[in-house]
Amino acid sequence: MxxxxxxxxxxxxxxxxxxxxxxxxxxxxxxxxxxxxxxxxxxxxxxxxxxxxxxxxxxxxxxxxxxxxxxxxxxxxxxxxxxxxxxPVFCKMHVSGNIVRVGGGLFLWKLIDNMRDRGLSGLELLSGIPGTVGGCIRMNAGANGKTIDETLLTVKCVNSKGELEVLDQKAISFDYRSAQGLVDKIIIEAEFACAHSDTGNISQTISICRLKRRKSQPGGLSAGCIFKNSEGLSAGSLIELAGMKGIEYGGAKVSERHSNFIINRGDAKASDIIKLMEKVQEGVWNKLKVKLEPEVLIIGRD
Ligand SMILES: Cc1cc2nc3c(=O)[nH]c(=O)nc-3n(C[C@H](O)[C@H](O)[C@H](O)COP(=O)(O)OP(=O)(O)OC[C@H]3O[C@@H](n4cnc5c(N)ncnc54)[C@H](O)[C@@H]3O)c2cc1C
CATH class of the missing domain: 3.30.43.10 (Uridine Diphospho-n-acetylenolpyruvylglucosamine Reductase, domain 2)
Structure with missing residues (x-):
């Protein structure tokens, strides 16, 4: 057509x-x-x-x-x-007791800030992850030893037939940066079970998490960590050990500040980033015999 x-x-x-x-x-x-x-x-x-x-x-x-x-x-x-x-219809938030119901399109940071203002704890360790609620649940986003599935109760989604479905957290099969039960589904709403806590304490945790990121992560155009950690080893240290820190291809560069970040220096094409990822994988394999698996998703056509 x-x-x-x-x-x-x-x-x-x-x-x-x-x-x-x-x-x-x-x-x-x-x-x-x-x-x-x-x-x-x-x-x-x-x-x-x-x-x-x-x-x-x-x-x-x-x-x-x-x-x-x-x-x-x-x-x-x-x-x-x-x-x-x-x-905006997908960015609403509703609180009932300790249960927070939120639209899949809301930025995670807005949810966390809003929860802090209401003295609700549960997601503040994820502060600084720049995703939407839907994207973070689909990726089972995590930081500081916590993943989003730990606070999640239910997800309302549209399935591949265009029907509404409500899924219990336990029915989703969450794993490291994956949620098998959500493939081909669109999360339109989620419910989180939070705990009442002191706003000042939540606020402090948020500040610490954000500061930690500012210190360890580069600014600029990136997609966060490019590769998954492997066999308990951080992908960043493997890349550094393999001597791939700072290498470049076209407009893309492995960050000097955090080796598991690839930065678009402004004029990179997707093909530059993908080529650089392949070079890093090759370098780590050749030196350390570890296979790095991408954490970022590559979609679309060449
Ligand atoms: C600077 C930086 C720091 C980062 N730090 C972290 C970190 O500490 N921890 C971490 O886990 N990640 C981190 N990330 C990666 C990223 O923020 C997370 O993976 C986040 O969960 C992606 O959310 P998104 O809304 O951007 O999803 P997208 O990137 O748009 O999509 C990711 C996947 O989710 C799916 N998706 C998106 N919305 C929905 C929806 N409503 N329903 C169903 N599926 C959906 C997409 O189809 C795709 O498969 C970082 C990224 C950056 C740029």
Whole structure:
């Protein structure tokens, strides 16, 4: 089906916004990637259901993106539809006792700050992770010895048939940076079980976590840690031991400050970053016989 027709049909199915030919650079923290054929910004869960159903009928690939902080989108862009939960309807928060219900599109830092203001503890050790609630649950984001699944109770999502589903935390199969039970699903809402605590203490923890990041992580355009830690060894130290710290390819560079970060120096293409990742993997394998597995997700076409 022609692109024009698809976008028109998508508009009929969505009371939110539909855009065509959008550069994905603007939607990832690494600032690389080609164009997406269609970008849909649904205005409610009904829109999400209808868009997924339409995609199924028209055999149109779809992809949900949070704030793109764990993504490398290839230079050929994305064929099909990108769905963004950036409408305020997906960024709401509701508190009942110690249970926090929150939209999948809300930035994690906003949730944590809001919880602090209400004296609710449970996620503050994850302060500084620049993802959305949906993206963080899908990636089982973690920091300082804590992962998001530990506080999660339930997830409301739209499945690949375009139907609403509520999943219990235990039904999801969380692992290191993965959530098997959420593949091909769009998280529109989540519930967390928090604990009442002192706002000052929560605030202090948040400050310590943010400061720790500022000291150890480089600024600039990145996707956070590029590789998963392996067999209890930090990927950063393996990269450093293999002498790959600071190496460059095109516009991409392995950070001098944190070896598990690749920085886009401004003009990197996705292919530069992917090539540099391969070089790092090769170097670590040749020197240390350890296979580094990417933590970032690489999507799209060449
Ligand atoms: C500077 C920096 C520091 C970082 N530090 C950490 C860290 O300490 N710990 C850590 O774990 N990660 C870290 N990250 C990586 C990243 O922030 C996390 O992986 C985060 O969970 C990604 O969220 P996102 O919304 O950006 O998701 P995206 O990168 O947009 O997407 C990641 C995956 O989640 C899926 N997804 C997104 N939204 C939804 C949704 N609503 N429903 C279902 N699936 C969805 C996408 O399809 C994709 O598969 C860091 C990144 C940066 C740039």
């Amino acid at each position: 022609k692109k024009r027709m698809l976008a028109d049909i998508a508009k009929e199915h969505c009371s939110g916004k539909i855009f065509e030919n959008i550069s994905m650079k603007l939607y990832t923290t690494m600032h690389v990637g080609g164009f997406a054929q269609i970008v849909a910004v649904p205005a409610g869960f009904e829109d999400v259901c209808k868009l997924v159903q339409l995609a199924g009928q028209e055999k149109l690939p779809w992809y949900i993106i949070g704030c793109g902080s764990n993504l490398i989108i290839k230079d050929g862009g994305i064929e099909g539809m990108v769905i963004l939960l950036s409408d």
